[in-house]
Amino acid sequence: MITENNKTCAVIGCGVSGMGAAIRMRNKGYKVTVFEANAFPGGKLSTESKDGYRFDMGPSVFTMPQYVNELFEISGKNPAEHFRYTQLDPVYKYFFEDGTTLESYHGKEKFAEQMAAGTNDSKEDILQYLNRTETIYNLTNEVFLKNSLHRLKNFFTWPVVRGILNFGKIGAFDTMNGANSKAFKDSRLVKIFNRYSTYNGSSPYLSPATLNVIAHVEIVKGAYYPEGGMFGITDALVKLARDIGVQFKFSTPVKEILIENKKVTGVRTDNGTEAFDVVISNMDVYNSYKKLMPNVKRPAKTLDQAKSSSGIIFYWGINKEFKELGLHNILYAENYEEEFDTIFSKKAIYHDPTIYVNITSKHTPTDAPPGCENWFAFINVPNNQGQDWDAFINEARENMIRKVNRILKTDIRPFIASEMVFDPRIIESRTSSAFGAIYGNSSNNKFAAFLRHANFSKDIKNLYFCGGSVHPGPSIPLCLLSAKITTDLIR
Ligand SMILES: Cc1cc2nc3c(=O)[nH]c(=O)nc-3n(C[C@H](O)[C@H](O)[C@H](O)COP(=O)(O)OP(=O)(O)OC[C@H]3O[C@@H](n4cnc5c(N)ncnc54)[C@H](O)[C@@H]3O)c2cc1C
Known part of the structure; x- marks a missing residue:
């Protein structure tokens, strides 16, 4: 049961993070309106059909379904009744020019066993590597993914202190390729693990070995397939949002974020202006500044990464x-x-x-x-x-x-x-992704995690940002975490 608070919130953009933020704000009692430039929901997580073939246009690998489920749970619904998915095993088929094919399986043991059978590395070495990626996950998950990196008080918690004390173990001083080439003799395994850098649009030869954590998420936490394909996620979230009273305005691009005395007052579209107490922009942050508030001083260092x-x-x-x-x-x-x-x-x-x-x-x-x-x-x-x-x-x-x-x-x-x-x-x-980059800023340097834009504006009161171009970064689970971090900042 939602307790109304008589305040209003505009969400600019119906990407997965915008939907997450809208559902969370509605559950806080806000009257929420989502403005979407397209005639359809989902942003990158959308669908198209042609000549009898249906396609998911963007994401295809689904991990950490708990963050979709959580949106149903906080809305008082049983996720299993509204959003179904199956776990994949095997997940990938890998093909190489030398004619070999390898398959990736779920779980450390099975993955290591199968890979060892088809490569020149031993099961023990593969398991040892997977244990290291698990350590990275345990040390970084709370620090980098679950909290704002831009609130000082968040640095005085045990998970953060533990992360800092163990900084050497998270691979921040090596590249992904550096760590992977040391771990494996077989160049095919190095390629398999290096490819996880592309999950956030980076190069394994430049990005920190910390990103090897992505392998842990996919191999150990699991990869899933939603019923009806990836668009099933968008479909389920739009239905949930509508059900709890979120309003959607499709084909309605926001043209300006209205600001008075360094405080958000609303948004302007082609249909006129609307007053809002809070504005959350799910539009790429680079273009949020450039197109929706050109007179606000832009944080150049962050945006120009x-x-x-x-x-x-x-x-x-x-x-x-x-x-x-x-x-x-x-x-x-x-x-x-x-x-x-x-x-x-x-x-x-x-x-x-x-x-x-x-x-x-x-x-x-x-x-x-x-x-x-x-x-x-x-x-x-x-x-x-x-x-x-x-x-x-x-x-x-x-x-x-x-x-x-x-x-x-x-x-x-x-x-x-x-x-x-x-x-x-x-x-x-x-x-509206700046330069058509899929994943916002690249992670091609070891400070990338700290150089993403915060989930709030430091200068404009009641202005927030969520989505793949801001903290904690791109992908469906991180965008849903971004929505959570953002809305948790709004008391
Ligand atoms: C080809 C491809 C493959 C990918 N593969 C994967 C994968 O396998 N697994 C995975 O987890 N992730 C994957 N991703 C990344 C993932 O899709 C994104 O990180 C995530 O969907 C981004 O969501 P978002 O909420 O940031 O917003 P977006 O999806 O970028 O949506 C932003 C929305 O805002 C709207 N908008 C912008 N400006 C305005 C405005 N002024 N007014 C109103 N509306 C506006 C846009 O129209 C859009 O609908 C992939 C992405 C692509 C493109």
């Missing part, structure tokens, strides 16, 4: 079934270091890219016509610095088809019955 990578995604309707593929498939570049150097230094696309193919019709057959598959074929690319993306798309299509054909020993070209494509320009225009 290098941005993450982006992606070129082909949404292919394939009129054939490939039994050798699973839900999540990775086809690795031969020279991973050169690929990341091309993306982050040369700001170009790589001729032999690592390709991620996600096929939800393996789990939800209705996502493709009978006998067909919906391929989400993704490569990492630089963010938008004005490159010739039309040329890059044509080049990427050829590179990707060539690589898939080589590894699967087939010719997929005649089976591509339908195509949609996203590039950084589209990601930018569809979600």
Whole structure:
């Protein structure tokens, strides 16, 4: 039962974090309105259909479902009645140019056993590595993910003090690749663990080994598949928000955050101005300053950090079934270091890219016509610095088809019955992400966690920020934690 407090809150953006923040604010008794520029909810977590094929347009790997469940629980509902998902095992199929295929399984023991059977590293070495990533998780989870890093009082808690005392153990002084190359003899395992840097759009050759924690989250905590695909998350959260009384205004971009005497007073849209006591921006923070409050002094050091990578995604309707593929498939570049150097230094696309193919019709057959598959074929690319993306798309299509054909020993070209494509320009225009970067600031330096924007404005009262471009960072679980940290700051 919600106790009304007669205060109002505007949430700018219906991304997963915006939805989380709206549900949490409504539960605090605020009258909440979500303004969304698009005609549809979800931001990056959205869906499209074409020629009988349905696609999740953005995220495909779902971890830490408890943060979705929590939104139902605080709303007095049983999550299992509204949001269902299954645990994946195996999670990934990894394909290499030397013809080998490896599978990743859930849980330390099974993962280590299976990987040891297919590589030159021992089960003991793999287990030891996974234990180290677990230690990183235990030391960093409370410190970096669950609290604001921008409130002094949060540094005087036991988990933070323990984290600081054990700083040497969290890998802050090595790179991911440095730590992984020391841990494994087999270059395939190094690649498998290095790839987790791409979960926040960074290079394993630059980002701190602390990010090896992501492997722990996926392998040990588990990866899941929501009923109805990833859009099932958006669908469930919009229904929940509506059910508890959150109002949505779609196709209504906010044009300005109204501020008087350093205090938020409301928002302006094409329909006029509306007064609000609190404003939470789920719009990328770089563009929140640039477009919605150009007269407010911007925190340049934070906002001008290098941005993450982006992606070129082909949404292919394939009129054939490939039994050798699973839900999540990775086809690795031969020279991973050169690929990341091309993306982050040369700001170009790589001729032999690592390709991620996600096929939800393996789990939800209705996502493709009978006998067909919906391929989400993704490569990492630089963010938008004005490159010739039309040329890059044509080049990427050829590179990707060539690589898939080589590894699967087939010719997929005649089976591509339908195509949609996203590039950084589209990601930018569809979600307002600065430079089309998928994950906000990159984590290509060891201070990155401290250089994300806070969840509140230091200068403007009652103005807050949530989502992948602010603390604690990108991905569905972190965006939901961002919503929690933000709304917990609002007493
Ligand atoms: C291709 C791709 C693959 C990914 N893979 C994964 C994955 O496997 N697992 C995972 O966990 N994460 C993944 N991510 C990252 C994850 O999708 C994001 O971190 C997360 O969805 C970002 O959510 P958000 O709340 O920050 O907002 P966004 O999704 O960025 O949404 C922001 C919303 O705000 C709206 N908006 C912006 N400006 C305004 C305005 N002025 N007025 C009104 N509305 C406005 C936009 O239209 C948009 O709907 C992936 C992302 C992409 C693009």
